[in-house]
Amino acid sequence: MANPNACKWLTELLPCVTALAYESGRSILTIYQDLNPQVTYKLDHSPVTQADLVSHHILQTGLARLPPYWPVLSEESVEVSFDQRKSWRHFWMIDPLDGTKEFLQRTGEFTVNIALIEDDRPILGVVYAPVIDKLYFAARGAGSYRVEGKNTTPIKVASTTPGSMRFVVSRHHASEQETLTRLIDQTKGGELMVMGSSLKFCLIAEGSADVYPRSGPTMEWDTAAAQCILEEAGGSVTDLEGNTIRYNKHVLLNSGFIAKAHS
Numbered sequence: 001m002a003n004p005n006a007c008k009w010l011t012e013l014l015p016c017v018t019a020l021a022y023e024s025g026r027s028i029l030t031i032y033q034d035l036n037p038q039v040t041y042k043l044d045h046s047p048v049t050q051a052d053l054v055s056h057h058i059l060q061t062g063l064a065r066l067p068p069y070w071p072v073l074s075e076e077s078v079e080v081s082f083d084q085r086k087s088w089r090h091f092w093m094i095d096p097l098d099g100t101k102e103f104l105q106r107t108g109e110f111t112v113n114i115a116l117i118e119d120d121r122p123i124l125g126v127v128y129a130p131v132i133d134k135l136y137f138a139a140r141g142a143g144s145y146r147v148e149g150k151n152t153t154p155i156k157v158a159s160t161t162p163g164s165m166r167f168v169v170s171r172h173h174a175s176e177q178e179t180l181t182r183l184i185d186q187t188k189g190g191e192l193m194v195m196g197s198s199l200k201f202c203l204i205a206e207g208s209a210d211v212y213p214r215s216g217p218t219m220e221w222d223t224a225a226a227q228c229i230l231e232e233a234g235g236s237v238t239d240l241e242g243n244t245i246r247y248n249k250h251v252l253l254n255s256g257f258i259a260k261a262h263s
Contacts, residue, residue: 007123007139007140007141007142010116010123010124010139010140010141010142011139011142013066013116013124013139014124014126014137014139016062016066017063017066017114017116017124017126017137018126018128018135018137018147020058020059020062020063020114021059021112021114021126021127021128021135022128022135023058023062024055024058024059024096024112024128025112025128025129025130026130027051027054027055027058028051028054028055028097028103028110028112028130029130029131031049031050031051031054032051032103032106032130032131037049037050037051037103037104038050039104046100047100047101047104048076048100049097049100049103049104051097051100051103052075052076052096052097052100053076053096055096055097055112056074056075056076056077056094056096058096059072059074059094059096059112059114060072060074060077060094063092063094063114070088070090070091070092070116071088071091071092072091072092072094073085073091073092073093073094073221073252074093074094074095074096074221075094075095075096075219075221076096082250085248086248088117088248089118089119090116090117090118091116091117091248092114092115092116092117093114093115093116093117093122093220093221093224093225093247094112094113094114094115094221095111095112095113095198095219095221095222095225096112097110097111097112098110098111098112098113098197098198098221098222099111099196099197099198101172101196102171102196102197107171107196108129108131108132109129109131109171109195109196109197109199110129110130110131110196110197111127111128111129111130111197111198111199112126112127112128112130113125113126113127113198113221113222113224113225113226114126114127114225115221115224115225115227115228117224117247117248120246120247120248121244121246121247122224122225122227122228122231122247123139123140123228124137124138124139124140124228125137125138125139125224125225125226125227125228125229125232126225127198127199127201127202127225127226127229129197129199133148133149134146134147134148134202135147136155136202136205136206136226136229137229138228138229138231138232138233139228139232140228140232141232142232143232143233144156144205144229144230144232144233146202146206155205155206155207155233156205156207156233156234157204157205157207157210157230157233157234157235157261157262158207158208158210158261159261160210160261160262163190164190164191165190165191165210165211166190166191166193166208166209166210166211167190167191167192167193167209167210167211167212167213168192168193168194168195168200168203168204168209168211168212169192169193169194169195169200169212169213169214170194170195170196170200170214171194171195171196172196193209198222198223198225198226200212200226200259201223201226201227201229201230201237201259202226202229202230204230204233204235204259204260204261205226205229205230205232205233205235206233207261209261210260210261211258211259211260211261212258212259212260213256213257213258213259214256214257214258214259215240215256216256217253217254217255217256218253218254218257219252219253219254220247220248220249220252220253220254221252222254223237223245223254223257224247226259227245227259230259234261234262235259235260235261235262236259236260236262237257237258237259238257238258239254239255239256239257239258240255240256240257240258245257
C-alpha cells in the first residue's frame with residue numbers, strides 16, 4: 001500500500017482493525033458450531049444471537065482502545081441520540097454480524113463489518129467473512145484488497161458491457177430477484193446471483209459482479225465498510241437519484257441505492 005495519495009495514518013490503523021475482525025470472526029465461528037443457537041428478537045423483529053453480542057463486545061472494546069479514541073457506533077449499541085452524534089467528525093461504525101439470518105440458516109454468507117467515518121463518509125472499511133476466511137479491506141487513497149490465507153491481492157471492478165450485466169441481490173428479497181429475473185429475460189442478456197450480507201458489494205469490488213440494486217431500506221452499518229471497499233476498487237454507491245450515500249444521518253437508515261462497478 002505505497003500509494004502516495006493514501007493517508008499514512010489510515011493505513012497504519014488497518015493492521016489493528018483487521019486483527020479485530022479476525023478475532024471477532026473466530027468467536028463467531030465457535031458459536032456457529034452450535035446447531036441450535038439461542039435467538040432473541042428486537043422490536044423490529046430482526047434476530048439477535050450470542051454471536052452478535054460477543055462480536056460486538058470484541059469490536060467495541062478493541063476499537064475504543066485505539067488512539068485517538070474515537071467513539072464507536074454499533075448495531076448492538078445502546079441507541080446514541082443524534083444530538084450526541086452530530087458533533088462526531090470521526091467515529092467507528094460497526095455491524096458485528098452482518099447477516100444474522102444467514103448465520104441462522106447456515107449459508108455461511110455473513111460478515112463482520114468495520115468502517116471509519118470522517119465527515120459523514122466512510123474512509124476505511126474492513127469486511128471479513130469467517131466461514132470462507134476471506135477478508136476485504138480498503139482505506140481512502142490506498143485502494144482495495146482481498147486477503148485469502150496468507151495471500152493479499154489488490155482488487156478492482158470489472159469492465160462492463162450492457163448485454164452481459166451480472167446483477168447480485170439478497171437471498172431474502174424475493175421481489176427484487178423477481179424484478180431482475182424479468183428484466184434479464186426481457187433483454188435476453190445478463191446474469192442474476194444471490195448472496196447474503198455485505199459480500200454483495202465485495203463481489204462487485206473484486207470484479208465478480210457488476211450491479212447490486214436495492215430498493216428496500218438498510219441501516220448505515222450494513223453498507224459503510226463495504227461502500228469504502230467498493231469505492232476504492234473503482235465503483236460507486238449512490239441513492240436512486242444518483243447522490244452519494246452519506247452517514248451519521250438523523251435517522252440511521254439508508255434509502256434505496258445502486259452499488260455498481262463504475263462511478
